[in-house]
Amino acid sequence: MLSNAIMSSWIPPQVLDEIETLKKNKNFDEAIRLVNSLLSRDPNNEDALLQIADIQYQKGDIGKADKAVDFLNAKKKDDPLALYIKGILEMEKNNREEALKILKRALDLTNGDNHEILRCYGLCEYRYGHREKGIQHLEKSFAMNDKDAEVIYNLIQLHMLESHYNDAEKMIDYYLSHHDQLIVVDKDLNWYDRKISLFVKAIETKPQKKRKNVH
Secondary structure, eight states, rough: OOOSSSOOOOOOOOHHHHHHHHHHOOOOOHHHHHHHHHHHHOOOOHHHHHHHHHHHHHHHHHHHHHHHHHHHHHHHOOOOOHHHHHHHHHHHHHHHHHHHHHHHHHHTTTTTTTHHHHHHHHHHHHHOOOOHHHHHHHEEEEEHHBBBBHHHHHHHHHHHHOOOOHHHHHHHHHHTTTTGGGSSSOOOOOHHHHHHHHHHHHHHTOOOGGTTOOO
């Protein structure tokens, strides 16, 4: 989810709001036209380039999103935000080794202080086969921002994959008890609610012997 990245000092707030509304309504072509109007006046507008990448990503056109980020990376070396987005795109293309390398660079450049980059790096580590390490990084991300619905969802998801049902239930309880304070970016809270309800049902169907100390 590219829109977790903070972008926009170069885009007027009213225009940015319009772009975000168009993306939320999945009116991607109109959003691209609006961003391109900014780029026509300033082809080097980095925030606009990141918006193009985000829109193309949400639209499902990974190739075009990739081109926008590659152009930005060619202009501006070692930018954590651009590297973060590039890493996500490589994950989407299943280039796990390349994604891991790029996200590690972004993580190092931010001294591990960006919870979103840490979240994505943890997912990449997990998918690369470093499952325990991946979960540890997600737990660090959660410690840095414990109200991000995506981080909580990812932790529940990985605990379920690992059959850590007690840990999954603890995170589900946390999600439910802090529901009104949760922060969402490119999905609405109902999306997470539906996913969490499926996790709850899955836990309820597990044999009792696999669910020690489940409350």
